[in-house]
Amino acid sequence: MTNREIAAVFDHVADLLEFKGANPFRVRAYRNGARKVGDYPEPLAVVSEDPNRQLTDIDGIGKDLAEKIEHLLTFSRLPMLEELQAEIPAGVMALLRVPGLGPKKAAALHKELQIDSLDRLQAACEAGEVQKLKGFGKKTEETILKGIELAAKADERTRWADADAIVADLKSHLAGVPGVRQLEAAGSYRRGKETVGDLDFLVDADEAAPIMDRLGEYPGVAETIVRGDTKMSVRLDTGMQVDLRVVPARSFGAALQYFTGSKEHNVEVRGRAKARGLRVNEWGVFRVDKDKAENGEDGGPLAGEYVAGESEADVYAALDLPCFPPELREARQEFRWAEQGELPRLIELADLRGDLHMHTTATDGKATLDEMIAAARQRGYEYIAITDHSQRVSMARGLDPERLRRQWAEIDRVNKQLDDLVVLKGIECDILERGGMDLPDDVLAEADWVVASVHYGQQQSREQITDRILGALEHPCVNVIAHPTGRLINRREAYAVDVEAMIAAAAEHGKLLEINANPMRLDLDDVHAAAAQRRGVPIVINSDAHSTAGLDVLRYGVLQARRAGLTAADVANTRPWAEFKELLGR
């Protein structure tokens, strides 16, 4: 089993245990274990087989989880999960997707009314049976009925680029409300996560009502879910939830830190605060009054001496921590890096000097060669590669050797007239279904830059598709594998390719791997890109542009690279042309 498959098993166990009302810390241990396993940069099978290493060396993996991992690696199943599944029908777990229904209420519905599907839940609500249960009422019944509709589509997360457009629109709608000093979008959006579940807006103001009223007037708002003194949540027509939180200036940094998350990062932050006799919440960092705490006096969220809170940097500094870039706040490596003084200086968009994957009207691009070159110059690039499709991609009118050589002759001609940009003669050459490249070796040998990729036979077995890609990596003319797993976010799963084997082969043969910056792809993802970096495989961040505007997606790829902890040195196309040229080996 892959790390991700093992992580999915642990997550599933956590869901089921939570439903059963198990010790919440035990549930957390499974969730935490799932995350650590899913993020781990090497296959656990490798760790397991290495006599010098222990699975329990991994943070968050103890004796019990280590045994379960061993079992999964050997048998690809976990009896404990099967027992839990036998105990709790899948339809009952589906109830948890209804907003407002948690494990306790779902369990009560199952126990008292034998409800085991969303359909039966709807029928019970409509018959007025639910409101008769203890702890339920008429209002709850109505909320559930409304929530059942949402449950179906509640799973879909919004791609970051789409969320970014909504954020921009909302920000301009909320701009200019009197009394608003600062306004920031926090949450997973700010962490640059590839998909975003909901949006969290944070406002620095003394009065909450004006900004809340303004949010309520946003044309895309379908309903207000909650509205209190400092917090408001609305649902947009699209189903996306938007949370608004209003705090005073002295709390803005603390609230920004808190609402940026991730949850796991914050658990760590607060745990560290506690060890120092401090308490961190969205209102600030406070020194805990020991006497009062021991007497069981709570005192509310503002109790104790205010230590920090105006800026995020102040909050972290109060805990002797650096102000982590939001992209790193996932409780992965960042605290260890901070302790060792090795927090990476993450790559920025301005570090990129070239773009090595783009198309023209010769195949399925919308702009001509000249237009793409002009657009690249306008963006100040030092070098680009023109990489149209090869002949196998017939739908895109892929290039055969003759048409390709004509294009290259044209590039030669154009290059002579350019003194501020180098245009590489490239090709996005298909890796054929049966293995091997889509163009003869003598043609590939004439290229400056060969991008290899899979477009057909994506459903092949793990072994088959891995062999194809490893074959391409062994080919002396291939420089890089483009969109290495083929996933399309929310649309298509990755191929079954063994990513670890691909990374190992790239390392062995001195090849590169792409972060495709198309917001639908972002492929490699953050975890795989970190794994590649760890093996010393250089990454290239490419636009895969099919138009001049398409060149501007690089920023999404940079965000993904930052989440992977990549520095400019890890990304090949940050190098000046003179250095990059060396890497071509031609």
Added chain:
DNA sequence: GCCGTTTTCGGCCCGACTGTTTTCAGTCG
């Protein structure tokens, strides 16, 4: 279930809001 120059047992982050309550449980983030 994990973890330890506060502990090998007893901790494990913290608060807002709602509905059904008459002091709080459940849910959410």
